[in-house]
Amino acid sequence: MASTSTDLDRLIRHDRVHGSLYRDPAIFDAELEKIWYRTWVYVGHESEVANADDFVMKSIGPQPVIMTRGRSGDINLLLNRCPHRGNQVCTAPRGNAKTFTCPYHNWTFANDGRLTAYAFPAGYDGQDMSRLGLGRVPRVASYRGFVFGSFAAEGPSLEEHLGGAAETIDRLCEASPEGEVEITAGFLQHRVKANWKFVLENETDGYHPAFVHASIFSVADSGIGALYGAKSTALSRDYGNGHTEVDLRPEFRRIGQPMAWFGTTADRVPDYVAKMKRSHGERKAREIMTDGTPHVMIFPNLFIAEIQIFVLQARGVDDTVQHVTALQLKGAPDLNRRLRQQTMGSVGPAGFLLADDSEMYERTQRGVQSRNPEWLYLGRGQHRERRDENGYQVAHATDELPQRGIWRHYRTLMEAA
């Protein structure tokens, strides 16, 4: 196991990481224990269980998790394993149910996990039913509708974990005239034969788009390409705790056109613009519509990519699923239709962008099977790191500051007792 500090000292340097971190099954097992089953992991959004007794099947790493909304409105994260003999109690991807009944011996559980009945109860005379409920993710917390779970009964709060990156979620929600986003369009599930950390690192890699996405930039002028050029004023940012951002606002402020971030103009989405002005006031609305929504990777698995979210699921050392869907801004139907259309075009297994990113993940996974050089070099832009006005490290959008920040936090988690 590579879980001791000595081992990690050998494998993670400030500007390079060892190839075995992506291919060693023992390291993957250690990551499940130290990261996926400990830190705050994004699970789902409250709008996916909008009504009492709604449920939806989610996951934390390889483990299925049933996200339910109880009658009182509280959200539960339940493990899909009957406490009797281990059978899965739910096979539906979503639905509305007050109870889950295990098909094996008919034990029945309320949607908060409590065991409410077992068949032929005389056989359990004297048993304490309260000790035989479904397993639960012990800590559940939401930030502006985004639901996270932690398998650690104690530890930093979700607010502490999100730290400065919480502001990026605020920024996203502000783009809705009602201050809320919704997840209602269903997920595409895109599988890659690659380690989850290649996906994680790529989400805030501003160096690759000019090359990996050259094909689509050359045939559909989206304006995205220029944001990631050598002359771009966009920034990469390390919020700490593994959260990283490519901050495109400097470019959009330079352009100075509301809705340019969305590849359109204000006069083409008049209803949205009117509502935004009503909710936020003229000046603030213009600011929000100019800045656009964030491009931020919340460690370890929630990527907010301006118009969509990706939820990363690590299933094996070289088996990762990207669950992706369009963001929907509450109160903005005219924008939401475009958000869905653009998301379908760009991401998922056949996406104009993501098919090529995913090709890179898989080739990189095969690449690191070669033993020499042993390291991956993450040194780009070290000489131009600086602190922003809030004290966070920033560098050029194409620099590898985010990747260095991710690995610094990774090492902290993996070295923790």
Add this chain to the structure above:
Amino acid sequence: MAIGDGALLKRIEQFIYREARLQDEHRYDEWEALWTDDAIYWVPANGDDIDPDQHMSIIYDNRSRIGVRVRQLLSGKRLAQEPRSRLRHLVTNIELVGCRAGEISAACNVMVFESNLRDATIWAARTDYVLREENGALKMARKKVALVNNDKPLYTLSFLI
């Protein structure tokens, strides 16, 4: 044109086989020419009968987006297809489903064997066509490819299915 017309069925079969071959052989321009101007190319996700205007599909291209897809493949820089997948579509169970107002509905089962840098992948689908006669040739007004496993995590699908 009538549904019981054996000659029409033969013609539909030949059209579907040819479309499959153009896909297998990456003959993108010829494939694009098979579409009508109002075409829809649809590969649903999470079921076969979802509402594509409300829910995510793997592909939901109008005619203009079909053109973008083809131009991206032709750019020589579509990394997920450089090198190109080796492909063979196997098409069976072709049925003529209906003929109405100049539109012919046909359906078939399709299995695709793909070999690329990752590995070999087998794709299976029910495919529905709406075809129209234009200037003496059949054109696709609508093609829907309902993958058997469209509710599961899927590897990259960067070829024309």
